[in-house]
Amino acid sequence: MSVERLRETRRIGGRRIVLREARRTDAAAIAALFSRIYKGKYPLEFGNNVAVLKSEIADPSRAMWLVAQDAAGRGLVGAILFLCDAQNRMCKVLGGVVLPEYRRGGLGTTLLKRGLRFMTRQARVADVLYGTTRTVSEGPSKMVAEAGFHKLGIFPNAVQIEELEHLNLDVYLTDRALRLRRRTPYLYAPFASIYDIARRQLGLERAHVVTQRDPLKLTKKKIMLSYDGDPARAAALFGRYSEQKRISNSFFPFHSPNAVLSAQDGGADVFLWNGGVGKQTMILGFRSDYASHHDLLDAVALAVQNSGAAYVELLVDAYDYVIQQEAYTAKYIPSAYFPAMRLAGDGHRDDYFVVSRTFRIIDFTSAYVTRESLPYLRSYMRSYEALYIEPLKRGDAR
Structure with a gap:
């Protein structure tokens, strides 16, 4: 990708972290994050397939992978995907992953908030964003709540990772979306x-x-x-x-x-x-x-x-x-x-x-x-x- 649409450096959890749009050369490192956290059991294809990751990164009109990189040269430590539906001015947020040793300080929430702001205020391509969160722990629900998402439903047995899990529906609605709502x-x-x-x-x-x-x-x-x-x-x-x-x-x-x-x-x-x-x-x-x-x-x-x-x-x-x-x-x-x-x-x-x-x-x-x-x-x-x-x-x- 010739031009990064988003790049900035922040201090998060006592470390200098670079937040930036992913490049095709990051695909293997993103896959390695999923491999370390999910050990090959992530339920969607991009979590286990470098070719799929590269195709998403190569199509900025449809997707944006936002990654977090340790500025001290320790590689990628987090990532999140925003899929875009231009016709419906909607984004789906998925694939949020952060290495355990970098979770202190709210790196996952920072990635989510920064991508949300980019989609709704900078690129202005979305009035609605949504995703699903796991119910195995408090962390995922806390992250989306801090970013302003509403929990609007629950899906029993909706996904299998180690075993069948339930998912929440989390929706972020801009004022414009609510004004246009029928x-x-x-x-x-x-x-x-x-x-x-x-x-x-x-x-x-x-x-x-x-x-x-x-x-x-x-x-x-x-x-x-x-x-x-x-x-x-x-x-x-x-x-x-x-x-x-x-x-x-x-x-x-x-x-x-x-x-x-x-x-x-x-x-x-x-x-x-x-x-x-x-x-x-x-x-x-x-x-x-x-x-x-x-x-x-x-x-x-x-x-x-x-x-x-x-x-x-x-x-x-x-x-x-x-x-x-x-x-x-x-x-x-x-x-x-x-x-x-x-x-x-x-x-x-x-x-x-x-x-x-x-x-x-x-x-x-x-x-x-x-x-x-x-x-x-x-x-x-x-x-x-x-x-x-x-x-x-x-x-x-x-």
């Missing part, structure tokens, strides 16, 4: 609880809750799906249907399909991103000829569970109570609320729910849950009981 979501009633938590946190308006909806019920005859794990074929089919405007529920930034589930009767194709050593699945959109989609979403969950996944996730429009009801009927639980996530064509920013299903035991006994996250966890568990326990009490479980 007001008054339309909610299917079971989604109101999690919205109200976010509303109280951020001072949002009350939503319109739709209660007069005929109930949906999963059919006993399941949709049969065939799996194709070829990323090139999945991407090509997704692109073709997108050009034909035949993809529904297709907003999922920073992910591209690497697999597709196709209904054996030809009625649907569901596009997936599989990651996290095969334990995570994201539904990126679907082409469907079915009148409603609750049976399809249920079939997807069963298919990815049978493939070994522990967790599946879907983004749901906060103004579309129909897809909310379909997802809930398919036992996807409202897990997080993301205000002002998507920049729409009319200039407003739209809110989204994150809904998820997990196929493993939910155990929070060793997790660090913040005061901000606890209401979301309680809301999640109430929905879990309503969907998975109450039917047994009524005797109508399938």
